[in-house]
Amino acid sequence: MTARNERKPEPRIPLSRERVLRAAVDVADQGGIESLTMRRLAEELGAEAMSLYYHVANKEEVLDGIADVIATEINDVVDQIDAPSKGPDWKKAVRQRILSAREVLLRHPWAPGVFDTRTNLSPAVVQYIDALVGLMRDGGFSNDLAHHALHALGSRALGFTHELFDPSDGAGDEGGAAMLEMADRLPHLVGMMMEVAHDDPDSTLGWCDDQFEFEFGLDLILDGLDRIRETA
């Protein structure tokens, strides 16, 4: 009865930076980014918090790491695409890439938030951007225009935009009801909302079709770039 088999021979897989980062993504996918603590992450791996520090310098590095994991996932998906990009085809190619990136991000809703707390950008993101520039060059963009285009696209290039108002918060109508009370102070907004909501079949005030709006804004920019490109 002395300690012989003190621990079941649980075939403890050794930790590694890879394993840590993958587990971190899992934790964030399951419980949101705020649930990603070093202790929770260790638990996920069947280890102790401090053990993680042998593989990553600190939590910042974990965040850098998972951003890179996601960007890599995006690259994997996006590199499957083989669309023509020469001349006027550039736009379709870029559009398809960006929308594919967006699909990946929709699977990791916490990722956009992490991306823009990152001060140093991930290698995989650089790789992604590089390919995007490549498509634009194929389309006849000057380097200068491609550069401006990146800035114009901003976070949209990676498939997300920062929502100023996040529809997924208050108990549905509440905010809208409060808004109706001050309708006299917000004539334009209230008028707009009423009309837009009316046109839309369901729409309890979760009225915005994210996908549609995203594409609208994206196309606006792409069309503008295309017009510049033609006249250059």
Added chain:
Amino acid sequence: MTARNERKPEPRIPLSRERVLRAAVDVADQGGIESLTMRRLAEELGAEAMSLYYHVANKEEVLDGIADVIATEINDVVDQIDAPSKGPDWKKAVRQRILSAREVLLRHPWAPGVFDTRTNLSPAVVQYIDALVGLMRDGGFSNDLAHHALHALGSRALGFTHELFDPSDGAGDEGGAAMLEMADRLPHLVGMMMEVAHDDPDSTLGWCDDQFEFEFGLDLILDGLDRIRETA
């Protein structure tokens, strides 16, 4: 020598939600948003941390509050403007508004970050957006188009965009040097950077003129909207 004048009669101004929020903005302006802790904030006010909780429910409310303070500052500036917005003038009017908002945000570099951690949006932001919709309506936008326009503008409407790479980080060249090493893996990006940097007089690789890029993207979108508006 017993405690008589235990404290100089320091005419302690009473706390108030107003004072707390203003102090919070000051702290953030001075030390960045990460320096804004309840204790630091109390110190700024010559009080103790727990005293703040009589005037604000919790730190989230402080953050909501300072977002609103900044948005109010924007509204104050922007409401000074009296530009014609009827018909084709809409674009100049909107442009001017947004660039003015941007000027305010440049004085509070932490503000964009706070804005998009806010899940409930500040009344002052709603007010701002409402006025923007008003200008677009003046320009002949349908409510529907105005709605899409808001989405297309995204955070740009308030005068900021999320930089994917923040130039203000690594020791200047470092990142660029590392990038040159893998030039073969990033042909397009490196090519673009070399050329763009070459055109630009100084440019140590802090090559991007934020203001120019911001206006470029903004105009791209505004021009696109204008074209849609004309054909509607």
Added chain:
DNA sequence: CGCCATATCGTACAAGGTAAGTCTGGGCGC
């Protein structure tokens, strides 16, 4: 002068990041 609402403070705890030291098992020189 005593009372109570209002405003402030002191103490204390929980959560989370992480510094520093400790234990352990397997490889390697002798």
Added chain:
DNA sequence: GCGCCCAGACTTACCTTGTACGATATGGCG
């Protein structure tokens, strides 16, 4: 074969930050 070493994991403990809870100060009023 034997002991040393060290990578890798664990233990303890500390510090910061938000905030619950209750005590305390203050000032106006009956």
